[in-house]
Amino acid sequence: MTSLQSRLQSQFDIALRPPLGPLDGMAGPLARRLGAHAPLSSDDLAALSHLAIREAMITAHTDLVRQGDAAEGAFLILEGIACRYVQRASGARQILALLLPGDLCDPDLAHLERWDHGIATLSPCRVARVPQAAVEDLIAHHPAVALALRRSKLEAEARSRSWLTALGIGLAVERLVRLFFEILDRLHAVGLADRNEGPLPLTQVDLAECIGISTVHVNRVLQELRRAGLLELKGGRLRLLDRASLEAVAGE
Amino acid sequence: MTSLQSRLQSQFDIALRPPLGPLDGMAGPLARRLGAHAPLSSDDLAALSHLAIREAMITAHTDLVRQGDAAEGAFLILEGIACRYVQRASGARQILALLLPGDLCDPDLAHLERWDHGIATLSPCRVARVPQAAVEDLIAHHPAVALALRRSKLEAEARSRSWLTALGIGLAVERLVRLFFEILDRLHAVGLADRNEGPLPLTQVDLAECIGISTVHVNRVLQELRRAGLLELKGGRLRLLDRASLEAVAGE
DNA sequence: CGTAGGTTTGAAAGCCTTCAACGACGGTGG
DNA sequence: CCACCGTCGTTGAAGGCTTTCAAACCTACG
Numbered sequence: 001m002t003s004l005q006s007r008l009q010s011q012f013d014i015a016l017r018p019p020l021g022p023l024d025g026m027a028g029p030l031a032r033r034l035g036a037h038a039p040l041s042s043d044d045l046a047a048l049s050h051l052a053i054r055e056a057m058i059t060a061h062t063d064l065v066r067q068g069d070a071a072e073g074a075f076l077i078l079e080g081i082a083c084r085y086v087q088r089a090s091g092a093r094q095i096l097a098l099l100l101p102g103d104l105c106d107p108d109l110a111h112l113e114r115w116d117h118g119i120a121t122l123s124p125c126r127v128a129r130v131p132q133a134a135v136e137d138l139i140a141h142h143p144a145v146a147l148a149l150r151r152s153k154l155e156a157e158a159r160s161r162s163w164l165t166a167l168g169i170g171l172a173v174e175r176l177v178r179l180f181f182e183i184l185d186r187l188h189a190v191g192l193a194d195r196n197e198g199p200l201p202l203t204q205v206d207l208a209e210c211i212g213i214s215t216v217h218v219n220r221v222l223q224e225l226r227r228a229g230l231l232e233l234k235g236g237r238l239r240l241l242d243r244a245s246l247e248a249v250a251g252e
Numbered sequence: 253m254t255s256l257q258s259r260l261q262s263q264f265d266i267a268l269r270p271p272l273g274p275l276d277g278m279a280g281p282l283a284r285r286l287g288a289h290a291p292l293s294s295d296d297l298a299a300l301s302h303l304a305i306r307e308a309m310i311t312a313h314t315d316l317v318r319q320g321d322a323a324e325g326a327f328l329i330l331e332g333i334a335c336r337y338v339q340r341a342s343g344a345r346q347i348l349a350l351l352l353p354g355d356l357c358d359p360d361l362a363h364l365e366r367w368d369h370g371i372a373t374l375s376p377c378r379v380a381r382v383p384q385a386a387v388e389d390l391i392a393h394h395p396a397v398a399l400a401l402r403r404s405k406l407e408a409e410a411r412s413r414s415w416l417t418a419l420g421i422g423l424a425v426e427r428l429v430r431l432f433f434e435i436l437d438r439l440h441a442v443g444l445a446d447r448n449e450g451p452l453p454l455t456q457v458d459l460a461e462c463i464g465i466s467t468v469h470v471n472r473v474l475q476e477l478r479r480a481g482l483l484e485l486k487g488g489r490l491r492l493l494d495r496a497s498l499e500a501v502a503g504e
Numbered sequence: 505c506g507t508a509g510g511t512t513t514g515a516a517a518g519c520c521t522t523c524a525a526c527g528a529c530g531g532t533g534g
Numbered sequence: 535c536c537a538c539c540g541t542c543g544t545t546g547a548a549g550g551c552t553t554t555c556a557a558a559c560c561t562a563c564g
Contacts, residue, residue, distance in 0.1 A: 088417075088421065088504050094417045096417070112410075117413055161338065164412070165340075165346045168461075203541085212421060213520070214520070251340065251341075468513090468555095469552055472512090
């Protein structure tokens with residue numbers, strides 16, 4: 001493991017310790033995520049914890065699934081940040097969605113012949129491959145988990161809608177701030193970040209590919225936000241200093 | 253019914269007559285759409301045809317569901333073009349997806365408390381409201397239909413991904429041409445258009461809201477395409493004159 | 505014949521991109 | 535321990551795509 005990895009992992013570890021909810025204990029981020037959507041029994045939780053076998057540590061900026069690959073089982077992100085993306089022949093890449101710890105992707109894609117998009121790590125990630133059968137088994141025998149998965153999917157779709165909206169009608173600043181809100185909120189939901197501060201192990205290139213603007217412009221927008229005293233971002237750590245003003249910038 | 257409506261309806265009717273597939277007969281566009289995803293028995297088809305009760309003719313630019321409404325049953329578009337959209341307080345509107353004849357929306361949204369987006373007609377539409385119970389019933393008793401619905405949903409998600417990608421990394425021309433391709437391809441799939449020609453009852457404002465650019469710019473891009481002899485668009489009818497060049501413009 | 509909605513046009517300005525180069529930082533290897 | 539190197543961040547200048555504002559045109563409809 002490179003020291004880059006250990007640096008980033010420790011970022012998450014630090015945030016992981018303090019405020020553990022009632023469901024936590026030994027349960028992983030998946031249980032924490034799903035538990036927020038539907039009440040899970042200890043039996044459900046046990047089943048979930050058995051899901052994450054075949055873990056692996058993956059370095060940053062590595063493909064988990066390449067565009068065009070044959071459809072296979074699902075992935076579970078245990079640590080780090082990954083993404084779905086589309087890459088054009090021109091080399092341009094658009095990130096479609098972020099995959100954060102606790103995200104299970106993609107139970108439903110089984111019916112698709114081939115992946116029409118790729119999945120790649122952005123930061124170093126601990127990832128578990130989950131066979132399709134295991135997911136189906138889980139859904140069949142644990143209705144509460146199935147419900148939570150459905151709700152979690154709906155949430156992801158809603159996020160995708162607002163992501164698309166931001167791309168369609170939003171200046172660069174707005175898109176960037178919204179992205180920061182989304183990341184912090186989602187990390188917060190699984191206990192990996194504070195509401196206004198958390199790890200952000202993404203490069204400016206990654207951010208640019210999320211919100212559909214050039215890297216250079218990401219840099220300039222960031223500096224403007226910093227100069228205005230609205231946020232801090234350094235060393236892979238993001239702090240929102242003036243949430244009210246930031247919300248005004250994000251609009252709506 | 254206004255004469256605008258009758259004009260547009262007849263556009264669809266004309267295209268509807270000629271090449272009818274084996275599944276057609278009296279089956280509506282929904283059956284045609286779903287039949288493409290999974291083989292349906294005559295029993296399945298009968299069940300589908302009973303779904304579309306409570307039809308109504310709706311004028312163009314009318315809300316079927318408003319953002320913030322309580323979640324309810326599904327809609328079935330029988331004729332015309334509708335859309336999902338998000339509207340900002342600023343008045344800016346982003347269209348998320350088009351709903352074409354045969355599209356059923358939204359069997360899955362039942363678990364969401366409130367609609368986070370609206371649904372509105374763009375052209376005059378014939379629409380049927382489908383109670384949630386009817387959809388669930390259909391899925392429970394007609395596995396082939398359930399499968400077709402799942403596949404159709406996957407297809408919609410794939411479209412949403414490429415829509416998002418176009419917004420993120422594409423010039424205005426590219427986005428517009430891709431939109432035209434999508435519309436013609438989808439209409440073609442349900443027998444309502446030729447591969448290179450079909451009805452396009454959308455205003456330039458609608459097009460602008462689909463691809464996230466200003467109305468004025470839609471107009472300028474359109475004229476460029478016309479001047480280059482790549483397409484014709486007038487009187488609600490679109491003709492692609494040079495598919496090869498258009499595909500080059502759309503990229504990838 | 506007037507009105508409303510949709511389309512077209514021009515000019516000015518703005519947001520963002522591109523290209524290119526430099527600075528900063530941490531890790532690797534000597 | 536220091537030098538080298540790659541990745542990431544930063545900066546400037548020039549240009550391009552797109553927006554905004556405003557006004558004119560056109561067509562279908564009442």
